[in-house]
Amino acid sequence: MKAVGFKKYLPIKDDDSFLDLDVEKPVATGRDILVSVQSISVNPVDIKVRTSKDSIEDPARIIGFDASGTVESVGEDVTLFKAGDEVFYAGDLTRSGSNAQFQLVDEQIVGRKPKTLSFAQAAALPLTALTAYESFFDRLNIDISGANKGESILIIGAGGGVGSIGIQLAKTAGLKVIATASRKESADWVTSLGADHVVNHHENMVEQVHALGLNTVDHIAIFSDKVHWDACVALIRPQGGIVAIGDQNSDFPMAGLKVKSASLHWEFMFARAMHKTPDMIKQHESLNYVADRVDDGTLKTTLSETISPINASNLKKAHGLIEQGNAIGKVVLDGWS
Numbered sequence: 001m002k003a004v005g006f007k008k009y010l011p012i013k014d015d016d017s018f019l020d021l022d023v024e025k026p027v028a029t030g031r032d033i034l035v036s037v038q039s040i041s042v043n044p045v046d047i048k049v050r051t052s053k054d055s056i057e058d059p060a061r062i063i064g065f066d067a068s069g070t071v072e073s074v075g076e077d078v079t080l081f082k083a084g085d086e087v088f089y090a091g092d093l094t095r096s097g098s099n100a101q102f103q104l105v106d107e108q109i110v111g112r113k114p115k116t117l118s119f120a121q122a123a124a125l126p127l128t129a130l131t132a133y134e135s136f137f138d139r140l141n142i143d144i145s146g147a148n149k150g151e152s153i154l155i156i157g158a159g160g161g162v163g164s165i166g167i168q169l170a171k172t173a174g175l176k177v178i179a180t181a182s183r184k185e186s187a188d189w190v191t192s193l194g195a196d197h198v199v200n201h202h203e204n205m206v207e208q209v210h211a212l213g214l215n216t217v218d219h220i221a222i223f224s225d226k227v228h229w230d231a232c233v234a235l236i237r238p239q240g241g242i243v244a245i246g247d248q249n250s251d252f253p254m255a256g257l258k259v260k261s262a263s264l265h266w267e268f269m270f271a272r273a274m275h276k277t278p279d280m281i282k283q284h285e286s287l288n289y290v291a292d293r294v295d296d297g298t299l300k301t302t303l304s305e306t307i308s309p310i311n312a313s314n315l316k317k318a319h320g321l322i323e324q325g326n327a328i329g330k331v332v333l334d335g336w337s
């Protein structure tokens, strides 16, 4: 089968940063399904695992997380899917990835693909949707059916992949969304997705939120590597919750939260699969929830750019775009030549 991978961890502009490969097609056993991958999307995690270092991979390493495609065959213990089903998923950081024509994935972290979306539109969603879903509903304990209706959430980095679906999920739960975006294009994008207010993360966020008539907000989602910690501590309401997902500046001075009895939650989308938690199947359920909300018109795809076909040259292009750190929505690669 065709795949795209690498042997050396090189800057993306290097000719050998990604290689077109011909590798053996895997076989599904146990709870694994074998998926014929149609579309993939690129996330910052793809860039982070490829960061330059001296190690050599032999055989070549295949990464890639978001994917949509069709089930080709299933392992003997599979109960949720059968050959021919259309699926979407974000995969497992510890296994071979979606940058391949066929991929093995545990059925418990796979959802049914939304019927109303193309494969490319669907591949934009899983990793970011799971991250935002788990941040709000599993970590901050916001009620998905609307019990927190009218409460406010500040979403930092709202124009990116996670923020774009995060805005929509927060609106579905009835929250008032204050989204951060620093450019006209990203501000227009977050408004089009339902944000009630936009503030600029490169200017004083505390003053901007106060100017909206809000002294504090009920929840904060830091969907960025740039944490803006002092602003978060100033803006979170007493007994409110903050969720963080990024890797940089993670050494938060926690003392500022004490006088507010406020909480910080970490979200790591890969944690359930990585640690095989007993509730791993929750990702199957969460992705099916997203598919249902897409199909009933509540949520829309966050796809903003499609590149075709999936090969080393186009994957370099997509990684180059995400590396810039100012993506709006999601970049997807579609089809094999």
Ligand SMILES: NC(=O)c1ccc[n+]([C@@H]2O[C@H](COP(=O)([O-])OP(=O)(O)OC[C@H]3O[C@@H](n4cnc5c(N)ncnc54)[C@H](OP(=O)(O)O)[C@@H]3O)[C@@H](O)[C@H]2O)c1
Residues within 6 Å of the ligand: 043, 044, 045, 127, 128, 131, 156, 157, 158, 159, 160, 161, 162, 163, 180, 181, 182, 183, 186, 187, 201, 223, 224, 225, 226, 244, 245, 246, 247, 267, 268, 269, 270, 322, 325, 326, 327, 328, 329
């Ligand atoms: N823990 C997890 O499970 C998990 C899951 C997914 C992602 N992540 C991490 O979360 C981060 C966001 O992911 P993503 O996929 O949304 O990334 P992305 O699509 O690359 O995010 C791009 C967005 O970041 C915004 N941004 C740039 N500089 C910023 C700043 N100083 N402060 C706030 N926002 C800023 C940009 O807004 P403007 O252009 O308007 O400035 C742009 O819209 C990444 O670090 C990623 O690795 C973690």
